[in-house]
Amino acid sequence: MTQQGAAIRIVQLAKRFRGVTAVDGLSLDVPEGAVFGLLGENGAGKTTTIQVLLGLLAPDAGQTRVLGLDPSREGLAVRRRVGYVPEVPALYDWMTPAEIGWFAAGFHAEGPGGSVGYESRFNDLIRGFALPPARKIKMLSKGMRAKVSLSLALAGDPGLLILDEPTSGLDVMVRREFLEQMVDLAGSGRTVLLSSHQLAEVERVASHVALMHGGKLLLAEPLDQLRSQTFLLAITFGDRSHPVAPPDHLPMELIDAADAPRQAHWLVRARDRAACEAVRALPGVESVEIEVPTLEDIYLGYMRSRRPTPSGPPSEVHVA
Incomplete structure (x- = not known):
């Protein structure tokens, strides 16, 4: 799959750990404005691929571009422009949502509106999610914590949002809110890369899907084309x-x-x-x-x- 206007471009990516190949010659384009479902069994190489895209792991071979940047050399710039929600959010339990938003704003001084713009957008997001701004995060439900993590990712006004099993363990209503937010983002021209085992939910929101197995790509195409x-x-x-x-x-x-x-x-x-x-x-x-x-x-x-x-x-x- 090759396409102009790719938010993510991966060419022959390989990554090995102690002789085990986690990603094996992966080539993949994620078009701008897509909700792109990355699917595969545990151990297929999805999370490793995401960590390479974020500049958190160095590839052993191949090339990647994220919003035109090379994550292996410009990892910090990539992470400033990309919103990321991991399966298990790393949040400071002793902070409140309002405090963690203020804290995170300090890392986004170069974004739209600087740290003030980030904090303002974060506060708007947590109000929209009906999150209690002054309650300690350790007192929040798993679904509320997930919404805090999503708010932190979206407050930077990212052109690309990467979600790695973001709805794992959440109830149906919270998962649906997440997915509706993804569709809204794509409608505004943003790109979403969604790794998930919730296949029915991916089918409801994705415009494109890729299937990985054993570190290799099996297919990547528009979902409508695949189903037709x-x-x-x-x-x-x-x-x-x-x-x-x-x-x-x-x-x-x-x-x-x-x-x-x-x-x-x-x-x-x-x-x-x-x-x-x-x-x-x-x-x-x-x-x-x-x-x-x-x-x-x-x-x-x-x-x-x-x-x-x-x-x-x-x-x-x-x-x-």
């Missing part, structure tokens, strides 16, 4: 003998397959729904149901197809 070209096929055959995958002459690529007597379930990439209709002409086919999968269906299909089986190594399924 991915299909679940439930095929019933007249006898027990049937193909375990679409024959080569059909205009589709197999992502994942599950079989039962007289039935096959295929997750496939195809140009459009009409291309899937060709399955009906296979010998022995009695019926075919074609459904549009959810993002969770797609994610699970790609993950299953790459897990080791007892008889051999992970499947090398081609990715469109």
Whole structure:
């Protein structure tokens, strides 16, 4: 995926820890104004990638640009222009929200309006989130702490917001508020990079998604395109003998397959729904149901197809 106007550009990024490769030749563009969902299992390399983008880790190979800056040489400048919300916010429990906003403002003197502008925006944000400004942070709920962290990230008026599992452990209402805020940011021209295991929530707000596995990129594309070209096929055959995958002459690529007597379930990439209709002409086919999968269906299909089986190594399924 390459695109002009990228808020983030990653080219052949590699990062290793004691001989273990966490990120392996990752190339990825995040377009300006996108809500970009970065998805993958634990250990896929998502958090390592984010730490490299923030200049907190040095890459072993490759290049990255964040808002036109090189994080490996301009890490401080990147962190001043990027809002970051980690899974576990690092907040001073003995401060109040108002005090931590005043404290953080001192690090943003070079931002829009200087430290005064930062503190003013922070106070507006915590009022909007209905946070008690004078209550000690240690007395706040987990959801309130998350809102303090988001307010700190947004008060710097960032062009890019990076969220690493920001809604983990939060209740449904707080997660929804977070996500609504992300959509509002994208609507104002900001870019959001969202790493999350909440696939239904990512599907609701993301304009683009990328899928990582074992440090490698499996796919990266607009979500609408992914869903419009991915299909679940439930095929019933007249006898027990049937193909375990679409024959080569059909205009589709197999992502994942599950079989039962007289039935096959295929997750496939195809140009459009009409291309899937060709399955009906296979010998022995009695019926075919074609459904549009959810993002969770797609994610699970790609993950299953790459897990080791007892008889051999992970499947090398081609990715469109």
